[in-house]
Every structure is written in C-alpha cells, then in structure tokens.
Amino acid sequence: MQRIHFGPRLFRKLLPPCAFLALLLCARPASAALGGDALSIAADQVRLAASVRILRAELYTMHELEAATGTKVREYLDSEGNVFAVSWQGPFRPNLRQLLGSYYETFLKAAGPRVSRGPLNLSLPGLVIHMSGHQRAFYGRVYIVDRVPQGLPTDEIR
Amino acid sequence: MRGYRMRRAGLACASVALLGLGTACSDNSGLGHSLIAGPADNVTELTVDSGLPDMSYYNGIFATVTVCVPDTSDCQSIDHVLVDTGSAGLRLLGSALTLSLPSVTDDNGVALAECTQFISAFLWGSLRSADLRISGEQVNHLAIQVIDGPVNTSTPVEGPPYAVPNDCTGYNAGTADDLQANGILGISNFVQDCGQHCTESPGLTSSNPGLYYACSSARTGDCQVAAVPLAQQLANPVALFSQDNNGTIIELPAVPPAGAPSMVGSLVFGIGTRDNNAVSQETVLQLDSRGTFKTQYPVDARPNLAFVDSGSNGLYFLSSALTAIPTCVGLLSAFYCPAFTLNLTAKNQDAKGLVSVNVKFSIANAISLLSGRGNFVFDDLGGPSTAPSSGGIGMSMAYFDWGLPFFFGRSVFTAIEGKSTPAGTGPFVAF
Secondary structure, three states, X not given: OOOOXXXXXXXXXXXXOOOHHHHHHHOOOOOOOOOOOOOOHHHHHHHHXXXXXXXXXXXXXXXXXXXXXXXXXXXEEOOOOOEEXXXXXXXXXXXXXXXXXXXXXXXXXXXXXXXXXXXXXXEEOOEEEEEEEEOOEEEEXXXXXXXXXXXXXXXXXX | OHHHHHHHHHHHHHHHHHOOOOOOOOOOXXXXXXXXXXXXXXXXXXXXXXXXXXXXXXXXXXXXXEEEOOOOOOEEEXXXXXXXXXXXXXXXXXXXXXXXXXXXXXXXXXEEEEXXXXXXXXXXXXXXXXXXXXXXXXXXXXXXXXXXXXXXXXXXXOOOOOOOOOOOOOEEOOOHHHHOXXXXXXXXXXXXXXXXXXXXXXXXXXXXXXXXXXXXXXXXXXXXXXXXXXXXXXXXXXXXXXXXXXXXXEEEOXXXXXXXXXXXXXXXXXXXXXXXXXXXXXXXXXXXXXXXXXXXXXXXXXXXXEEEOOOOOXXXXXXHHHHOOOEXXXXXXXXXXXXXXXXXXXXXXXXXXXXXXXXXXXEOOHHHHHOOOOOOEOOOOEEOOOOOOOOOOOOOOOOEEEOHHHHEOXXXXXXXXXXXXXXXXXXXXXX
C-alpha cells in the first residue's frame, strides 16, 4: 500500500485565503457536494462566507473552506474532479443537505432513532459516515467507499 | 426511587460511621470522592432510568422541571427532562407541554424559532418565554425552545409551529420516540447555545451560523435567519439564577458491574457557594473556547480532543482499529463488545496541558449488558467515536466523549464560562 505522509512537504499551498470576490475569480471550478460533478466550489464559498485554500496531494486535491463561523469544511477531489469525501470541524455544523448532495437522503434514512446517544458511525453499502462532538464542537466526515483513490488510507480524510 | 437512594446511602454511611468519620457518605470508585447531596434549596433529584414510559433509554439522566406562564401561577411540572452538560438551554417537547407560553419575538414583533444542531440531528421549534423553577432556584422570563418535531397538519397559518426551513439540516429528532424524554435541560459550560455569532446580521460574509430564525408565518420559506441578541438566545438557566449561578455538580452513586435498573443522584447548583457544593480534592481541567480538553488513551498515545457530556450515554472513543476492542455485531454496532470486561486507564489533560490526571474506566460487552435483564444504567458501556480505518497515518479528529458512565461514583463539576468559583474561572470541568 502506498503511504502518503501527512505534512506540508506534499502539499502545495496554491491559494492564500481569498477574499470573497477574489475567490469567485481565482478558484477553479470544482465539484462541491459529495459525489457531485456540477456545482462550483464558489457556491460553497458563498454559502459558508468562507475563505479557501487548495492543497494538492499525490492522490487527491483537498479544498478547505473556513467559514466566518470558525468551522472548516474540507472537500476531497479525485483526479477527475469529483468529490469523494467531505469533512468538517468547528463550532457549528455545515449545511448537510448541501454538503452531502445526493447522499443526504441516504444519510437521513440511516440516521434515524438509535440506541447510542453520542457519535454517529455508519458503514452503509458504499458510504461511510462519522459524526461526533457536542454543541460548539462538531466533527464529521463522509466518504464514498468505492471512489476513495486506491492506496489512500481513509484516515487521511479528516 | 427516593427509597432506593436512601438504602444505598445508608449502606455507604454505615461503613463510614464505623470509622468515626461522621455522616459523610463517600464512594471511592471515582478519583474525586463523591458525596450525594441531600435535599436543599440548591439540589434537585436526578434519576437515571429507561426514560419515558415504555421506552428503553440506556444511561439517560433526567430531572423534573417546573415551568410557568411568566408572572403567573399557571405552572406545569415536567419529568424526564434529559440533563445535558453538552448543550445550553431548556428545550421541551411541544407534545409534553399543556401550558400556553408566549412567543419570544424580535424587535419587529416577529416570532423567533431555532434550528438547534446536535451531532447528526436537529431540534426545530419556536422560542417561548417561561418562568423556570427547579429546587429553590428560579429564572423568570427565560427563553426556552418548544420542540415541534416533523410537520404538524393542524398548524395554524400564523404558527407556531413553523415549517422547518430548508437550511435546517440533519435528522429531525423532535419527537418523543426519538428523544425518549420530554425535553433537554442544557447545563453546559457555556452561557448561550450559540453566543456572539448569532448576534451578527445574516448575509453573505456574515459569521452568523443560521441557528435562529424569525418566522412571519407557518408557511414553508417564511422563516428567515435572524440576528438574536445574547439575552434572547437559549441560555443555560443556571447562569441566570440569582444565586448559585456559576455552575453545577452532578453527583451519582457507583453502579454494580452488571448495571442497575435505575439510579438516583443529585444535581447541585453552584460551585463553592454553599456548604454542599465546595470543591475539595477534585482535579480542575480548564477547557478551550469549544468546551474541550485532551485525552490520551493509552496514556502514552497522542492526545485526542475530549469532552465530558452527561447527554452522551456511553464512553465513546477512538476506533476498533486503534483500541483493538471489537465492536458489537448487528443492532448494537455503535458499541464495543469485548469478550470480557476491560479495565482501562486514560490520561486527561486540560486544554493548555498544565494539569493532567489519570482516569480508570471499564468497557464491558454491550450485548451482554443490554440483552434484556431489565438494567438500563451502566458504568461500562462504550463504543467507538469513529470507525475502523485502514492506515495508521494521522490522528482521528473524532472526539473522546466521556459520557454518562464517567459520572457514576463521582461528583462532576461543570463551571460556566466567565463565572468565578473558588477553583478558578470557568469554563472548566472538575472531578
């Protein structure tokens, strides 16, 4: 298995945090919702009032949007520009309908009444969902199992 | 229930009395010692049981609150309100409320509502004003949330209830079946559930996270994100008491290894404000701005962000891959299922890394615990915080969640942000 070392060495910081208007001009179009291929990352940025940075690793590109609320959202794109994973961490949860796209309904159906009162860990056919935290500190990551680039350890998605 | 506590307390007292130590009833299973406070103006009874009738809530900790129409004696006592140190604010199921409480409105007289975020779920409902009474403590004109749940067909046009906004996302947990409780009493380390960000005008570059809405009618789309002053946000009611307002102590007895059907303890208001709420041998862990500290498990591992949360019903940490503890198969896959009960040690560290303390805890087989013996209270119920993964690179950012099992056999102090106590200024937890 090919190992990716998680560190600045492999990442090139292509963009400094952009101001809102600057981003519309400088960000390259990319998928935004999980599994999506039509939306532009600018749409996410508008929703999040976010600054963005783009990091390139060997097997994926990560767009990190930091909302004015302090919550960071990461979108992981494969070599074809499709989002195969999303994650978030911060004081407020992002808009899951928007972030999970066509997978939102799948998440809702599986998130129903449950015995555990705490983190949500779901390994659905083809989709893995983790959410944890409490008020003012939320974390989550969701990935499409068969779209994670081969050789990428899933705990690099974070 | 009260009888059960007295019996337990009696046993603990007897052994102490033999040592000539007076009437203190202590339990040494936790690190700090735990005294279950008796009746007082600042003490209310806690019950750990299966929740509302015919429900199976495991490790749910509840209190009874009294709410009144403001400035009247028109009051209602509501039991089985979940006591949650992980959130701020009183939220009651609309279906449990018989009172007609007035709406909280914005400056234009438009009714306010909230989409309250939880880990994967939300609670939606209007803000109402109520006088809250609990033990001898009181808050008048407290903003509370009346939880509406899914669409109600009998909704009047003017509302409430109001249609859930499109941007209010997650699983709608606003029913008795989902909550298995009549509401949530949020007594976290924070004063408000949102804070400064929700006072900002909404807009493209705003930091307003969009929790609060102003609702002009019950129709879909007629609730708009609103800026709400701190004083109108859902607040930890303890912070608004006229006394004993700097925090709380949850005091619960120890639980036998196989669990118990129910348990009774005390919720004490105030820290160091009276004889019954002094800080003594407890370790104080200061928290960061998000209410978290750090936990290392094993004690020499990399630290994980962590929090103490009475509203979580287990000890949720790491993953099967990292702990080598198997998860249960089937419906209980959210829990760990070791072949035999594991006695473990973790190291807790305050947010700045200045104070640390080792904590012992146990993880038992959840299928064995929950398999229909009529027990609903366990100090050894736990599960993964995140799922197994394939590689060892990086650190999972899922939290180490010290849920209710952590509270048994302990006194757990929750100090509110900005409030001073003899053990320092909040936010902190101490135990």
